[in-house]
Amino acid sequence: MNPTRDVIEVTDLRRRYGDKGPGGFDAVRGVSFSVAQGELFALLGTNGAGKTSTVELLEGLASPTAGSIRLLGHDPYHERKRVRPRTGVMLQQGGFASDLTVTETLRMWSGCTTQPRPITEALTIVGLDDRANVRVKNLSGGEKRRLDLALATLGNPEVLFLDEPTTGMDPQGRRETWEIIRELRDSGTTVVLTTHYLEEAELLADSLAIMNEGLIAASGTVAGIVAAHPSMLTFRLPPGFSSADLPSPQDLRATVTSGKGNAVQLSTTELQHTTTEALLWARHKGIELAELNARSASLEEAFMHIARHGSMETEANRS
Structure with missing residues (x-):
């Protein structure tokens, strides 16, 4: 010590x-x-x-x-x-x-x-x-x-x-x-x-x-x-569009999840890049991403993830 x-x-x-x-x-x-x-x-x-x-x-x-x-x-x-x-x-x-x-x-x-x-x-x-x-x-x-x-x-x-x-x-x-x-x-x-x-x-x-x-x-x-947990970008697509129309997950550097009513959630560790790519795509398509919300992960989300799933650090210590 x-x-x-x-x-x-x-x-x-x-x-x-x-x-x-x-x-x-x-x-x-x-x-x-x-x-x-x-x-x-x-x-x-x-x-x-x-x-x-x-x-x-x-x-x-x-x-x-x-x-x-x-x-x-x-x-x-x-x-x-x-x-x-x-x-x-x-x-x-x-x-x-x-x-x-x-x-x-x-x-x-x-x-x-x-x-x-x-x-x-x-x-x-x-x-x-x-x-x-x-x-x-x-x-x-x-x-x-x-x-x-x-x-x-x-x-x-x-x-x-x-x-x-x-x-x-x-x-x-x-x-x-x-x-x-x-x-x-x-x-x-x-x-x-x-x-x-x-x-x-x-x-x-x-x-x-x-x-x-x-x-x-x-x-x-x-x-x-x-920072070890993903940030979230969420929005709602206009009628006629679906998550399949978005850039590829590789280009977005995100995991894409679809919800009801054209709701989309992008889970990413590179929030700035993902947000920029989504907005550029929307501008190119001439559409508005309704209910747009970009937010970093919180301590509560990290805590709940660990409570549900443990972590790699836990697994290493257990081994």
């Missing part, structure tokens, strides 16, 4: 539940990745893909079946005392005492935290200043998630684990929380994020990995992962 660069280094990580025989289950089956200092890394996957099992190992809550983890230069399970004061964890759901106020909750947590930041500062960071004296049971779902975040960041962590941080928030609260997370990242905190909101990962992540069946199916930047 490069201590000046990577704060998390995962090598061939494996986690098995149950016995070695057929009764056991391999939730994590050989995962490797690294996270740089000050980076926001998103770990994505469908339910059962292995991301929660992976994050629990990163947090030091269990020991891997095989493989290794270095968190801030240490084994997070066997050297927990060295890493726990330097990390923050926001679980999917906090176990608050409902009759305590927000300030009382933070004060109680502060007493269990190494070198905590001032309570007023913790409240300001997550925007709960005006709710300081409100009992936890009277907070909205989104406000409780912000209180979770305040507790996770109370100890000024170098590494922050966020598990579904915006669940239960309305759109405005979600976007405000995104801004808080960005500010934490920009201040130098390394963030590991799990989320089912793909827009959240697309907007926040410096890099990400998508897990499928206990393996990493795709990893890299959002742009890099999306």
Whole structure:
């Protein structure tokens, strides 16, 4: 590991539940990745893909079946005392005492935290200043998630684990929380994020990995992962024309699919070339391509493709 660069280094990580025989289950089956200092890394996957099992190992809550983890230069399970004061964890759901106020909750947590930041500062960071004296049971779902975040960041962590941080928030609260997370990242905190909101990962992540069946199916930047999946050009041909009249798929550099009512979809990894060829053909024919729409692939499309089909990277790791 490069201590000046990577704060998390995962090598061939494996986690098995149950016995070695057929009764056991391999939730994590050989995962490797690294996270740089000050980076926001998103770990994505469908339910059962292995991301929660992976994050629990990163947090030091269990020991891997095989493989290794270095968190801030240490084994997070066997050297927990060295890493726990330097990390923050926001679980999917906090176990608050409902009759305590927000300030009382933070004060109680502060007493269990190494070198905590001032309570007023913790409240300001997550925007709960005006709710300081409100009992936890009277907070909205989104406000409780912000209180979770305040507790996770109370100890000024170098590494922050966020598990579904915006669940239960309305759109405005979600976007405000995104801004808080960005500010934490920009201040130098390394963030590991799990989320089912793909827009959240697309907007926040410096890099990400998508897990499928206990393996990493795709990893890299959002742009890099999306670029590996085809873009789409769609339009509707006028009466008297069909997809058979279009230039050949070789000339379009696209896969052509026909739909109802003369609808056409061109799937391509060279969107500019395909769009240009289709428009030049339409001009030559003197026709209009109705409902014309050219769009690049999205993270959601890449995610769904991996969920349905896996990937070449998954197959290689499985082999």
